[in-house]
Amino acid sequence: MRAGVLRYLAYRLIMIIPTMLAITFIVFFMIHLIPGDPIRAIAGLNASPEDIERIKRELGWYDPIPIQYARWLLRTLRGDLGVSIRTGKSVAEVISSTLPKTFELAVISMIFAVAFGIGLGTIAAYRKGTAIDTATIILSLLGASIPQFLIGLILIYIFGLKLEWLPTVGRLGPVYSWEGFKSILMPAITLGAYSAGLLARLTRTSMVKVLESLYITYARSKGLPQNVVLMRHGLRNALIPIVTVIGIQFGFLMGGAVIVETIFAWPGIGKQLVDAIISRDFPLVQGIVLVYTVIFIVINLVVDVLYAVIDPRVELR
């Protein structure tokens, strides 16, 4: 690894600290932004004044904000994210039991999106102007415009209800088991559709540009076989700008899982978040938002550094 990359990594790590502090403060402060009496809103309509008083004391509500924040931050750094109001379970426990399932879903979606998107984009660029190229452009446009829940419902209707090939709800096992694999297929395709469309369009654009370049003409004139030209000389260069997009898309997949998990009753963290928001279970909402955002920031960092490692031309600031 170049010395520059290490210095860049160190710089980025230091720059993350203020962002993280700001994020933690916003997440902590969320509860104070609830209009009206926040604690009454959290405790629900049936809460007695004693309940409200108890929650307020538990939260240290009467202390000054900076002290509350410092206490909350220290607790959070120790991994103590508080207790879910609705279920009484530890928030950290809820997150650690549901996050892997969302992660699994996001990984499978990403594999689908990369294989489908990059594959289709490459073919479209190679056969520019043909029917398959037009079909790719239309598909990627539809992918960007279709609501996730519509894809999900259409898939459920066709493959779940009419053909009865795939289960319509739940996670029926780990992905490497047959039942588990069948149950993850539709959620993964639904979640990955947008990214697949985006990757197809970007790969196509990038590949078209690369295929017009001189070194491709040179590789061809050397008499290299078509697939070598396309894969080793073409795709490898075309993919450099796409790596960043894949990383960012992975973060978005984790976020988009909220809808998909709701449609398919997938027991992940996104469904937990929606349930927590609807039941106003604030410690759980705060915990999930915080964990999600930290993961997203870390993914972005990894992507940027990876990018610098892959492409030596990238300027490191």
Added chain:
Amino acid sequence: MSVSLKRRILRRFLQNKSGVVGLVLLSIIVGMAVLADYLAPHDPLEQDIINRLKPPSWEHPMGTDEFGRDVFSRVVYGARISLMVGLVTVALATAVGVPLGLVSGYFGGLPDNTIMRAMDILLAFPGYLLALAIVSILGPSLMNAMIAVAIFLIPVYARTVRGIVLSVKNLEYVEAARIMGASHLAIIKDHIFLNVIPEVMVLSTFNIANSILIASALSFLGLGAQPPTPEWGAMVSSSRHYLMIAPWASLFPGTMILIAVLAFNLIGDALNDALRPSRMTS
């Protein structure tokens, strides 16, 4: 902008296939929204339990839902809500984001740093998690969903506008205006803002598409429009449990969202090519 330039842009737009398709789709949606009172054969909220989950017929062109409401009438009124959501959200985001970008880019220094760090933090939340967090604070309603989506879009405007301002603020004619003694406000208003308009128009068209998509997703999750409002996302959400016996009740409103979003995305693409021919996308 001169007449001939306007005409040239219009011609370039109309020569673009995707622009024309987008306009046609959009006029269908706008037509539905404007003429809803005449087009809808039934009251969108009127229940008819005896005729629930009936398939499409002359009486009910898109069938009926689980309360026997006419899906077509609800879809027609839903056009009003979705267009309103798209326009209001983008207007809010533009009204806040564009001035932030102008100030940030023009003045630089401390205001720039403060504004941009704040925008970075908003952008640090993945996807529309920020919108979800805001709705969780304000409570679920269509209005709150719109506010949430608007806040989610603000940094996009601020960043883009700042970039344009940086690229033009040191050009000679801006310099000249400054030497002539024009005030900051006059320079921004008369010389810089004009450069920002095309980009903001393109961005806003795409953002209308985005905000319709995200707001309908929030409604689908139960965090936006509440029943019995005929909002498309909420309609899909409540009728999806009857997918097996009455697919029309959820698939028609879902398809309307696709058409509306697609219309704005197509127009955005064509507008982008027409306003900035040097940066053709296709």
